[in-house]
Amino acid sequence: MAFPEPAAPSESILASWDGSPIRPTVVHIDLGAIRDNFLELRAFAGPAELLPIVKADAYGHGAVPCARVLEAAGARFFGVALTEEGVELRRAGIRSRILVLGGAYGDRYDLLVAEDLTPLVFRREHLEGLATAARAQGKAAVAHLKVDTGMGRIGIAPSEVGAFVDAARTFGVQLEGVATHFANADLADSELTERQIGSMEGVVRTLSSRGLKPRWIHLANSAATVTRPDAHGTLVRPGIMLYGAYPSEAYREKIRLRPALRWSTRITHVKRVPAGTPVSYGARWVAKRPSVIATLPVGYADGYPRCLTNVGQVLVRGRRVPITGTVCMDQCMIDVTDIDEPSVGEEAVLLGPQGEAEIRADELAAWAGTIHYEIFCGIGPRVPRIFVDP
Ligand SMILES: Cc1ncc(COP(=O)(O)O)c(C=O)c1O
Incomplete structure (x- = not known):
């Protein structure tokens, strides 16, 4: 069977992308x-x-x-x-x-x-x-x-x-x-x-x-x-x-320091699931109640440790919500049942402040059984760094 020839990519489409991040997972450095x-x-x-x-x-x-x-x-x-x-x-x-x-x-x-x-x-x-x-x-x-x-x-x-x-x-x-x-x-x-x-x-x-x-x-x-x-x-x-x-x-x-790094992403998918629904590889999290699960486009290939499966927390609307199920290579899921009408595109903070709340690097490291040095160094090159100097 002959397959149709793929159309040549339009030069103007290719030229219209300047390499700026498409996936909303970014690190801001102050x-x-x-x-x-x-x-x-x-x-x-x-x-x-x-x-x-x-x-x-x-x-x-x-x-x-x-x-x-x-x-x-x-x-x-x-x-x-x-x-x-x-x-x-x-x-x-x-x-x-x-x-x-x-x-x-x-x-x-x-x-x-x-x-x-x-x-x-x-x-x-x-x-x-x-x-x-x-x-x-x-x-x-x-x-x-x-x-x-x-x-x-x-x-x-x-x-x-x-x-x-x-x-x-x-x-x-x-x-x-x-x-x-x-x-x-x-x-x-x-x-x-x-x-x-x-x-x-x-x-x-x-x-x-x-x-x-x-x-x-x-x-x-x-x-x-x-x-x-x-x-x-x-x-x-x-x-x-x-x-x-x-x-x-x-x-x-002993010394007053200001954290310089904030790691954030945005929700790519939200779904309502009935009690008993498994989430992610190995079905290591199963909904105990009717739940709202959101997906984040960040995973262990970006340096978000896989061992935070069912352990990590992120911030959504300034509130802590738990990681549900296995952290995947490029994605992970969070339980946003207690957030009022969460939507695709909403920001989730993995590390750093959001509103009055903050997830500190040493806290995230403790969840992962390591030190914050390793968390910082582990944030992969796939995560764009955006530099701000307010
Ligand atoms: C030789 C050397 N000097 C200084 C430092 C800085 O240490 P710290 O990040 O704890 O200030 C390091 C870090 O590992 C190091 O290897």
């Missing part, structure tokens, strides 16, 4: 809140410089727009995890010093040098790769030394500092900074943090005994920026607080 949070943190940092952490697309908030607004507000440093992230910022015109924190440089030291990205170094091959690339490009090889004082992730042991500094000298790598990372700074039990600070003081003494006084000494994440002035060194590296979230509940009373 850049003004990010600027205010930066200024608030700066007040805590005292004389120390601030290095905003904008890795993982600024914790899902959009690295380039966030870095632009922070650079305009006075940031002179940025921290990313990957070389790729640093290159993205450079290509967007960010001129501040960018530290690449993650240690996964592959063999692309040439890119680090060409884009003036400063790596954290802690292995001999980092020194060798950086020195070779810098020599080839006629530039200075500049790095920060990463010491592992108790995080157990990356960095040289404090006992290896002397030998590493000697190796850096041999390779001609200039160590203009020294860094460590706290494992527990947000926890009430400060014993490990105390030990890490003590260990870092020892590292700085060792460097000094070798004639090295790095300009940049940095340890502090958000938590330590606010509560540990003794760990400020000369540079602090806040991340989560820039985005208006608290590392843990105890920090809420």
